[in-house]
Amino acid sequence: MHWFDNISEWLEQRLQIGAPLRELVLHPVPRRSASWWYVFGSAGLVLFVMQVITGILLALVYAPTAGQAWNSLQIIDRGISLGWFLRAMHGWGADFMVAVVLIHMTQVFLFGAYKFPRELTWVAGVFLLLFTLGMAFTGQVLRFDQDAYWGLGIGAAIMGRVPGVGAYLVHLMLGGPIIAGATVSRFFDLHVFILPALLAGFIGLHLLLVLKLGVNEWPMPGRLVRRETYLKEYEQLTRDEGVPFVPYAIWKDMFFAAGIIAAVAVCSLVLGPFGPRGVPDPTIIQAAPRPDFFFLWLFALLALLPPQMETPVLLIAPVVVIGAILLLPFIAGEGEKSWRRRPIAVLSLTVIAVSLAALTHLADLAPWSPVMNAWSSDPIPKVELQGRSPLELRGALVFQEKQCRNCHALGGVGGRRGPELDDVATRLTEDQLIRQVIQGGGNMPAYGKNLNPAEVTALVAFLETLHPPGQLPARDASRTQAATAASRSTPSRP
Numbered sequence: 001m002h003w004f005d006n007i008s009e010w011l012e013q014r015l016q017i018g019a020p021l022r023e024l025v026l027h028p029v030p031r032r033s034a035s036w037w038y039v040f041g042s043a044g045l046v047l048f049v050m051q052v053i054t055g056i057l058l059a060l061v062y063a064p065t066a067g068q069a070w071n072s073l074q075i076i077d078r079g080i081s082l083g084w085f086l087r088a089m090h091g092w093g094a095d096f097m098v099a100v101v102l103i104h105m106t107q108v109f110l111f112g113a114y115k116f117p118r119e120l121t122w123v124a125g126v127f128l129l130l131f132t133l134g135m136a137f138t139g140q141v142l143r144f145d146q147d148a149y150w151g152l153g154i155g156a157a158i159m160g161r162v163p164g165v166g167a168y169l170v171h172l173m174l175g176g177p178i179i180a181g182a183t184v185s186r187f188f189d190l191h192v193f194i195l196p197a198l199l200a201g202f203i204g205l206h207l208l209l210v211l212k213l214g215v216n217e218w219p220m221p222g223r224l225v226r227r228e229t230y231l232k233e234y235e236q237l238t239r240d241e242g243v244p245f246v247p248y249a250i251w252k253d254m255f256f257a258a259g260i261i262a263a264v265a266v267c268s269l270v271l272g273p274f275g276p277r278g279v280p281d282p283t284i285i286q287a288a289p290r291p292d293f294f295f296l297w298l299f300a301l302l303a304l305l306p307p308q309m310e311t312p313v314l315l316i317a318p319v320v321v322i323g324a325i326l327l328l329p330f331i332a333g334e335g336e337k338s339w340r341r342r343p344i345a346v347l348s349l350t351v352i353a354v355s356l357a358a359l360t361h362l363a364d365l366a367p368w369s370p371v372m373n374a375w376s377s378d379p380i381p382k383v384e385l386q387g388r389s390p391l392e393l394r395g396a397l398v399f400q401e402k403q404c405r406n407c408h409a410l411g412g413v414g415g416r417r418g419p420e421l422d423d424v425a426t427r428l429t430e431d432q433l434i435r436q437v438i439q440g441g442g443n444m445p446a447y448g449k450n451l452n453p454a455e456v457t458a459l460v461a462f463l464e465t466l467h468p469p470g471q472l473p474a475r476d477a478s479r480t481q482a483a484t485a486a487s488r489s490t491p492s493r494p
Helices: 002-015 018-026 040-059 069-079 083-110 119-143 146-160 166-174 181-213 230-241 250-271 293-304 307-331 343-362 390-401 430-439 453-463 477-489
Strands: 028-030 242-244
Touching (some): 028 230, 040 083, 040 181, 040 250, 069 083, 069 119, 083 119, 119 146, 119 181, 119 307, 230 242, 390 453, 430 453
Antiparallel strands (some): 028 242
């Protein structure tokens, strides 16, 4: 083995990694912490590595364009040997990674491992969870099927509600006012470059903090955390009961991680890859899209909330919840760690778990937003067709063909998700109607690519007739002033 010693010495002289590796391998952990309860963090790391490897292989074939994304998945599934299995491993790996990270965060919360001096370790873990959820969402978008299209539409609607900067956020998210080719490429960049880089950086920070501050000790009832004495007590504990991470703890991590990878492989073989469910088509508004499992609770919440409650809940609740989670170790950084003596913590976690489970179950029963409770073939009320010009009657036909009444009521009949249209002409000018039809907004999809200019003109002409008798439709005041100024400046003819 003389040659091996020479190579090791040569590498050590240049890389200087021997001391850090020895510190990583031999750092002491409390004996009771080398248990099966502490294996979820390392399993999440192994799953991340698997996601990177399978993601790189998929990116060699995947085409991040609106026209080719769906087709490239068909090629991976059917045209490449075991391509379907590779994509299934990547999809199921994402679900398992979200589950493992959630369980790890739950275990850290119950064991009080966020308390002094591990506040920044907790904060890094919260961001890791958020980035993991972001990876899961962007991965679903890259399937670019019906689920992905409508999920993007709902996401854009949420972004558009942010006061002041909503339109800019939508453009940043979609690469324009509507879902198009730039949208897929942006989410590809997020999923393949930006989010993995952020995850890798925060994983490195998280591991560094764990190495420097030590693995949290087993939470014993009555063993309180005090800022003045905790570090000395932990140092004494590792001297008295500490064991090196290798081999006492690492074998459990390796066995559990191997079991998780095996479970991912079994799910991939038996259940196959996720989607794609169908070519994205914004005109098929009878679609019943569903997000991936870990976002079903949000889907149900959006579907069941009254429309007037959606904006406050969507804009305020996430900020409050994430802020509270980040501030938790700074507010409750001392005291008991054991869950047996923290009934409020256990009760809070139970309420959250039951609520998410109930919403996830209701997702199978909750109606999709927008609510499709109208029958599209119901005739338009005759009163809305009397005295109309040929162009306006053509617009009424477009209104009927595109099934606008699935979401909008007219004459008291139709969907209730969107606003009633009996007086829409008094609320929106011609330009605003055109923009709403083409670009969408709120819960309304964009129809810019599914209506030709003649159809848009006819539809808007019909919508402009929808106003109460004796009340004029809305007009752009700036146009009126410009027309008046132009008429005054034009010299009269003799």
